[in-house]
Amino acid sequence: MRVILAGPTGAIGRPLIRQLKDAGHAVFGLARSPESARALSDAGAGAVTADVLNAAAVRAAIARIRPDAVINELTALPAHYTEAEMTAAAPRDHKVRTEGNANLLAAISEGGVRRYILQSSGFWYAPGAGLADESEQFAFNATPGIAAGTRTYAELESSASGTPGIEFVALRYGFFYGPGTWYCSEGDMGD
Amino acid sequence: MIGKGEGVWSWVHIEDAAAATVAALECAPGAYNVVDSDPTPHHICLPAFARAVGAAEPPRLTKQQALDSFGADQVYYATRLRGASNGKAMRELHFEPRPLEWLQPPRK
Numbered sequence: 423m424r425v426i427l428a429g430p431t432g433a434i435g436r437p438l439i440r441q442l443k444d445a446g447h448a449v450f451g452l453a454r455s456p457e458s459a460r461a462l463s464d465a466g467a468g469a470v471t472a473d474v475l476n477a478a479a480v481r482a483a484i485a486r487i488r489p490d491a492v493i494n495e496l497t498a499l500p501a502h503y504t505e506a507e508m509t510a511a512a513p514r515d516h517k518v519r520t521e522g523n524a525n526l527l528a529a530i531s532e533g534g535v536r537r538y539i540l541q542s543s544g545f546w547y548a549p550g551a552g553l554a555d556e557s558e559q560f561a562f563n564a565t566p567g568i569a570a571g572t573r574t575y576a577e578l579e580s581s582a583s584g585t586p587g588i589e590f591v592a593l594r595y596g597f598f599y600g601p602g603t604w605y606c607s608e609g610d611m612g613d
Numbered sequence: 614m615i616g617k618g619e620g621v622w623s624w625v626h627i628e629d630a631a632a633a634t635v636a637a638l639e640c641a642p643g644a645y646n647v648v649d650s651d652p653t654p655h656h657i658c659l660p661a662f663a664r665a666v667g668a669a670e671p672p673r674l675t676k677q678q679a680l681d682s683f684g685a686d687q688v689y690y691a692t693r694l695r696g697a698s699n700g701k702a703m704r705e706l707h708f709e710p711r712p713l714e715w716l717q718p719p720r721k
Contacts, residue, residue, distance in 0.1 A: 423638055425638070433627055434627055434630055434631055434634070437627055437628050437630075437631040438631040438634055438635070440631075441628075441631045441632060441634075441635050442635055445635050447635075447638070490638075491638050493634060495634075505683060505684060505687075537638065537642075539634065539637050539638070542644070544623050544625075544646040544647060544648045544697040545622065545623050545648075545694060545696075545697070546694075547695045547697055548695070549693060549695055550695060552698075553621075553652060553695070553696045553697055553698035554646075554695055554696070554697045554698065555646070555697070555698050555700070555701065556643070556644040556645065556646055556701060561693075561695075564689055564693070565684075565685035565686045565688070565689045566685065566686070567684075567685075567686040568686050568689055568690075579644070589642040590642050590643075591637045591640060591642055591643065591644075591645065592643070592644040592645070593630075593633065593634060593637055593644075593645055593647050594644055594645065594646045594647060594648075594697065595625050595630050595647045595648070596622075596623035596624045596625035596630075596646075596647065596648035596649060596652075596697070597622060597623065597624045597625070598624075598625060598626075598627050598630060599624055599625075599626060599627065599713075599714075600626045600627040600628060600714075601627065602627060603627055605624075605662065606666075607665070607666040607667070611662065611666075612662075612666040612668075
């Protein structure tokens with residue numbers, strides 16, 4: 423398949439590009455800067471220059487590549503996990519996720535892309551007995567920062583599932599750990 | 614460590630998350646929990662992580678101390694978080710997450 427990856431330089435980008443290529447897919451990363459584009463070439467992916475906040479650029483990128491699927495791993499989380507950096511990053515993180523999602527969905531609809539895969543959360547389910555399955559609600563009544571995050575994920579999923587004509591998959595990941603994440607010996611929590 | 618640390622954390626190794634994402638190109642549409650098979654209370658995974666990276670045993674705080682120093686979200690993470698089940702991903706994405714690497718040996 424031809425696959426566009428939005429958010430290709432984040433923690434999951436590098437392993438995801440490698441595994442997509444190993445599975446025989448052609449991978450194109452959306453790159454905001456020439457540096458990102460070079461990093462993508464080094465990783466063996468194609469690069470399409472487009473800022474996800476620019477709807478016209480996203481539309482043009484999708485029209486040019488004509489992917490079978492778009493994978494959205496967009497975040498603007500800080501490299502360093504501190505309360506101050508998380509607070510400072512939150513507005514941009516919300517903007518990149520919500521506007522990026524909207525711009526991708528508009529371009530996908532217009533471009534006839536079949537499948538849309540979105541990063542969501544598997545660690546913010548509402549309190550309850552035992553483990554939560556996919557039918558349960560997010561913790562909308564949690565503490566303010568977490569509740570805001572749950573509303574964002576719910577909005578993203580709801581916009582995507584309300585987009586006609588696409589196959590939508592929400593991947594509700596647990597906390598990432600391992601190389602390139604906050605949780606490894608070289609990462610911020612390890613430090 | 615905050616309070617009793619009874620919040621349950623669902624983790625996923627970044628390589629396992631990537632594998633599930635590749636599989637999601639060809640699955641039935643819908644939502645999938647891409648989490649490990651053994652969500653872990655914070656009072657277990659936090660000290661295990663500290664040991665795995667060679668750090669000291671994490672200091673212990675009461676909920677009130679943590680609330681004052683780190684805010685309500687951090688207290689929620691440590692004491693209220695709920696784990697997720699990965700049965701659907703295992704069945705439909707053929708997801709095979711590794712046990713949390715810091716737990717030696719794995720709890721189950």
